[in-house]
Amino acid sequence: MAGVNTINIKSEKTGMNYREPLKVKRSREELFFGILAYIYLAFASMFCLIPFLLVIGGSFSSESSIKRYGFRIIPKEFSLEAYSLIFRSPRQLLNAYGITIFITTVGTFSAIFLISMTAYVLHRKDFKYRNKFALYFYFTNLFNGGLVPWYILMVRYLKMKNNLFALIIPLLFSVFYMIIIRTFMSSIPDSISESAKIDGAGDFTIFIKLILPLSKPALATIGLFVALNYWNDWFNAMLFIEKRNLIPLQYYLHQILSTIEGLRRILQDLPNDAVVELPGESFKMAMTVVTIGPIILLYPYLQKYFIKGIMLGAVKG
Amino acid sequence: MMRDDRNKHSSFIHELNKNKTLLLMILPATIYYFIFMYLPMIGITLAFKSYNYSKGLFGSPWSGFENFKFLFANGKILRVGFNTIGYNAVFIVVNHSLQIMAAIFLSEIGAKYFKRLAQSFMFLPYFISWVIVGGIIQNIFNYEFGSLNTLLTSLGLERLDAHMNIGMWKYILVGSSAWKWLGYGTVIYLASIMGIDSELYEAAAIDGAGKFTRIKRITLPLMVPQIVVLVLLNIGHIFRGDFSMFYQVTGNNPLLYETTDVIDTFVVRSLLQIQDIGMASAAGLLQSIICCIILVTCNSLVRRYQRDYALF
Numbered sequence: 001m002a003g004v005n006t007i008n009i010k011s012e013k014t015g016m017n018y019r020e021p022l023k024v025k026r027s028r029e030e031l032f033f034g035i036l037a038y039i040y041l042a043f044a045s046m047f048c049l050i051p052f053l054l055v056i057g058g059s060f061s062s063e064s065s066i067k068r069y070g071f072r073i074i075p076k077e078f079s080l081e082a083y084s085l086i087f088r089s090p091r092q093l094l095n096a097y098g099i100t101i102f103i104t105t106v107g108t109f110s111a112i113f114l115i116s117m118t119a120y121v122l123h124r125k126d127f128k129y130r131n132k133f134a135l136y137f138y139f140t141n142l143f144n145g146g147l148v149p150w151y152i153l154m155v156r157y158l159k160m161k162n163n164l165f166a167l168i169i170p171l172l173f174s175v176f177y178m179i180i181i182r183t184f185m186s187s188i189p190d191s192i193s194e195s196a197k198i199d200g201a202g203d204f205t206i207f208i209k210l211i212l213p214l215s216k217p218a219l220a221t222i223g224l225f226v227a228l229n230y231w232n233d234w235f236n237a238m239l240f241i242e243k244r245n246l247i248p249l250q251y252y253l254h255q256i257l258s259t260i261e262g263l264r265r266i267l268q269d270l271p272n273d274a275v276v277e278l279p280g281e282s283f284k285m286a287m288t289v290v291t292i293g294p295i296i297l298l299y300p301y302l303q304k305y306f307i308k309g310i311m312l313g314a315v316k317g
Numbered sequence: 318m319m320r321d322d323r324n325k326h327s328s329f330i331h332e333l334n335k336n337k338t339l340l341l342m343i344l345p346a347t348i349y350y351f352i353f354m355y356l357p358m359i360g361i362t363l364a365f366k367s368y369n370y371s372k373g374l375f376g377s378p379w380s381g382f383e384n385f386k387f388l389f390a391n392g393k394i395l396r397v398g399f400n401t402i403g404y405n406a407v408f409i410v411v412n413h414s415l416q417i418m419a420a421i422f423l424s425e426i427g428a429k430y431f432k433r434l435a436q437s438f439m440f441l442p443y444f445i446s447w448v449i450v451g452g453i454i455q456n457i458f459n460y461e462f463g464s465l466n467t468l469l470t471s472l473g474l475e476r477l478d479a480h481m482n483i484g485m486w487k488y489i490l491v492g493s494s495a496w497k498w499l500g501y502g503t504v505i506y507l508a509s510i511m512g513i514d515s516e517l518y519e520a521a522a523i524d525g526a527g528k529f530t531r532i533k534r535i536t537l538p539l540m541v542p543q544i545v546v547l548v549l550l551n552i553g554h555i556f557r558g559d560f561s562m563f564y565q566v567t568g569n570n571p572l573l574y575e576t577t578d579v580i581d582t583f584v585v586r587s588l589l590q591i592q593d594i595g596m597a598s599a600a601g602l603l604q605s606i607i608c609c610i611i612l613v614t615c616n617s618l619v620r621r622y623q624r625d626y627a628l629f
Contacts, residue, residue: 029527037422038431044419045438048496051453052441054464058456070467071456118346121339128332133343140354143609146601147581148588149360149374150353156373173349203338232446235561239589254448257455258568281462288452295444303440310504 052292058285059083066281082286093290095245096252099164103248104230107168111226112219114173119181120207137175151239166240167248171229177222180312184218185211221309224302231295253291257284364602368594384599393583394600398556401579404487405555408494413548415495416502421536423503424510425528440500450493451565458489486567486577493566494559502547509543510536542623549622553615556608560585580604 050073058071062079069076086093121127122134144150160166192214193206201209212219237251247255295302333340360374367380388394419439423432442450457465458479466476479485513536521531558579567577569586580600587597 029529033528034426037426040418040422041426041431041435044415044499045435048442048499049438051457051496054456055449055453058464066462070462070470071459071464072467073464114346114349117342121343124339127339128336129340133347136347137350140350142612143605144354145357145360146598146605147584148594148598148601149357149363151588152360152363152374152594153353153357169353173346204342207342228444232448234446234448250446250448253452254565257448257452281459284452285456288449292445292449299441299444300437302444303437306440306443307504310501311508 052296055285055288055292059282059289061282061285063280063282071281071285079282082282083290085283086286086290092244092252093287096247096249099167099246100231100249103164103167103233104227107171107230108223108227110168111172111174112223115178115222115226116181116212116215116219117207118173119178119185120211122178123182123185124203137178141175154240160240162241162243162246164246167233167236168230170236171226171233174226177225180309181215181218181222184215184312188214217308218312221305221312224305225309249291253287256287360598361602363594363598366595368598380595384595385603388596388599388603394603396575397578397580397583397600400577401558401581402555404490404558404579405551407491409548409551409555411491411495412498412502413544413551415499417506417540417544419499419503420506420510421532423507424536425532436500436503439503442497442499443501445497447561447565450497450562451568454489454493454566455568480570480572483573483576486573490563490566490577493562497562505547506540506543509540513539545622546619549615549619553612554608556580556604556611558582 053073054071057073057075058066059082060078060080061071061075062077062081065075065077065079118137122130124130154160154166160169188211192210196206196210232250233248234250234254237248238254241247241251363374363377364384365379365381366374366377367383368374369377423436426432455463457463458477460466460476460478460480463479469476477485479489517535517539518531521535526534558581560579560581563577563579563582564585567573569582581604584597584601584604587593587600591597
């Protein structure tokens with residue numbers, strides 16, 4: 001509104017009457033831009049959303065309708081066959097869930113403690129070896145031994161094959177997250193730790209009693225990132241886990257999706273007469289839905305923390 | 318002289334004592350890095366050895382540059398390296414353009430509810446593991462009952478056989494990467510737009526600038542630092558393929574190796590399937606060295622451009 005008014009004044013000053021065309025041109029441009037923006041965003045949203053709807057639609061379709069009509073968002077023949085199959089022999093699924101929940105919980109808390117403690121030391125400007133340690137941690141981002149030597153160390157020398165530590169250790173530390181937490185800690189006024197020091201508190205006490213509670217917002221967001229990494233990890237399971245009862249959720253899903261063998265194994269657990277036609281395709285989709293489930297349910301709640309976290313990180317690198 | 322040395326020595330001990338707690342606190346991460354990051358560096362020698370499972374890292378005989386010769390002889394490494402850089406270059410251009418456009422449009426529209434919904438939908442793929450993306454790809458591109466073919470037949474068009482149409486996978490990979498990262502990048506760019514002083518827009522509006530002019534003259538130029546930094550950081554990793562993505566999206570299909578194999582998938586396959594430790598570590602070492610050179614170059618460019626954003 002303010003814009004239109006000023007143009008008015010200007011045109012009166014110069015005595016030229018271009019008020020009308022400009023206004024029309026501008027509102028037309030505004031309208032065109034608006035339409036463009038809504039179309040782009042609507043397309044982008046659908047592009048991101050539709051794959052999920054397809055998977056959900058597929059999971060509720062009967063196997064015969066998938067074979068006849070193909071996958072679609074709205075099932076041609078609605079069926080709960082795939083889900084009932086999952087819940088008839090849920091032992092392996094529940095076991096995989098248990099493993100994932102275990103490594104996510106233990107991993108996230110250990111990682112946050114390790115990362116924040118390191119960040120605390122490196123944020124202390126009076127710590128003499130600050131830069132040397134920072135270089136020590138950062139250097140491996142520039143150059144490292146690569147996958148093969150690491151794999152051989154883990155398997156041959158540390159005996160990590162079929163060991164749950166092999167799923168926790170690789171995601172335990174990240175220089176990137178450490179830098180974010182360190183930056184956050186640097187924004188806490190020094191006077192707080194100074195006064196505690198005068199009262200005779202040691203460095204570790206200051207860290208546990210003062211800095212950690214004050215860093216809660218940063219720790220919570222970074223904790224969620226770490227938790228998501230653990231939850232979605234399948235690669236380390238592929239490298240190190242062979243025992244069926246140690247397989248985490250994502251790798252379990254990978255086995256089901258990539259091999260018919262994986263599917264057969266589950267079906268073996270069922271009584272022989274239970275399955276007439278293998279609901280292979282709908283079963284795969286239902287399994288995918290069951291795996292995404294918790295994230296979708298928590299998503300509305302999680303989203304804002306992740307946005308905060310990305311913005312914390314965007315400030316530096 | 319002697320006295321001086323002793324002074325230095327005792328002051329070092331004194332220094333350690335003074336920082337005892339802090340040093341103890343940084344010890345766990347230091348040990349972690351020593352074991353899992355620095356120890357494997359000894360294993361770089363594997364690239365110059367012919368690895369023998371029974372003899373292990375130290376017992377295996379040296380083989381000079383034999384592994385590298387083999388790597389280059391079958392020409393695979395060149396194709397794989399070319400694929401890695403090519404895919405990453407396309408990902409960078411496509412992903413950043415889409416993200417920047419989404420961020421600008423989100424910042425300009427007024428409807429709050431629509432805005433929030435659009436952002437939620439776009440951000441959703443970020444939370445999903447690549448395994449699930451693999452499942453989605455199966456759903457869409459399966460020849461017999463994939464939803465793409467469902468759509469094509471319902472429109473009266475011919476079915477598409479993704480596994481016969483090897484070139485198609487390039488687009489599927491680019492699409493998957495765009496899909497996964499759209500929301501994430503949009504958040505970063507949106508944050509940088511929100512940081513722009515709104516007075517600039519008001520002043521421009523007073524001068525009669527339309528939306529397109531304002532975006533061209535204010536928003537984009539002020540986003541440039543952020544864009545340059547993010548793109549340079551991505552270029553720093555241009556020689557590193559996202560293993561999970563390439564492996565899961567293509568379903569590790571041998572028919573597609575020609576077009577979709579990147580260094581990381583090549584290394585993992587050499588390690589786990591072919592079990593050629595020497596070749597795998599030679600390829601890995603080559604990747605590490607090239608990555609290091611590119612990263613240092615990119616960082617010095619960032620440093621020259623925007624000191625604050627340099628990583629080191």
